[in-house]
Amino acid sequence: MKIVRTVAETRAARAPLGRLGFVPTMGALHDGHMSLIGLARDGCDAVAASIFVNPTQFGPNEDLARYPRPIEADLAKLEAAGVELVFLPTVEIVYPAGFDTRIEVGAIAERLEGAVRPGHFSGVATVVSKLFNIVQPDVAWFGQKDVQQTRVVRQMVRDLDMPVDVRVGPTLREADGLAMSSRNVYLSATDRAQAVALYRGLSAAEAAWAGGQRDAAALRSLIAAQIAATTGVVDYISIAETNTLEELELVPPAGAVISLAVRYGATRLIDNLVLSAR
Structure with missing residues (x-):
């Protein structure tokens, strides 16, 4: 498993991997994430994942500072799952000095989570578009638990003609039915x-x-x-x-x-x- 931290390293490492499945995450990986890793293997030559706690999708009173970051445990899980490439950037890599562009997705991002968390989906769309441009996957997998996010990403990919096949994996649940999160x-x-x-x-x-x-x-x-x-x-x-x-x-x-x-x-x-x- 190769860990890359910069845009140049990621593109160089991605080039020889052939058809690439991709699972973007914010870390603190659980069985739901790992199920997506397994799905990403289907029909692809290699699998990539990213771990990045994206500050632009958190509101001012949300849990950015305390969001769990068990990075060593996460990397061990990805390696055990056979992931070939992990993009592990810092905030400064994703949002370098002078960064001043955001994606606005429109009506589908204004409902539900978007209404309660203004600006959330602009942050999601912006970081996902950057991850797609950097990692250059052929297929990207997202979890059904974040159903509105899947719709927002699909809208963005369609509207901006991104060459990525966005697929959705089922919600995994604990034995009593609580969705894994x-x-x-x-x-x-x-x-x-x-x-x-x-x-x-x-x-x-x-x-x-x-x-x-x-x-x-x-x-x-x-x-x-x-x-x-x-x-x-x-x-x-x-x-x-x-x-x-x-x-x-x-x-x-x-x-x-x-x-x-x-x-x-x-x-x-x-x-x-x-x-x-x-």
């Missing part, structure tokens, strides 16, 4: 036990929809009831069109995306579930 380590034991309410709410709504319930407000109420039984504070509960993420009043038989963001103490968790016709 680097931020789960922040949860107290009490909050961790209660946080399973997110998945219970999503599952209750899915079951009701499968049983014929089409009223989005009724489905949201099922989810809200699960969260209300805990100390969780809801940022949003959304039932939206699958691609545009526009809110729905009635959920069509073809399906929708249910997504939510809930705070337990200082920890903010997101999750989602795609309703789809069987």
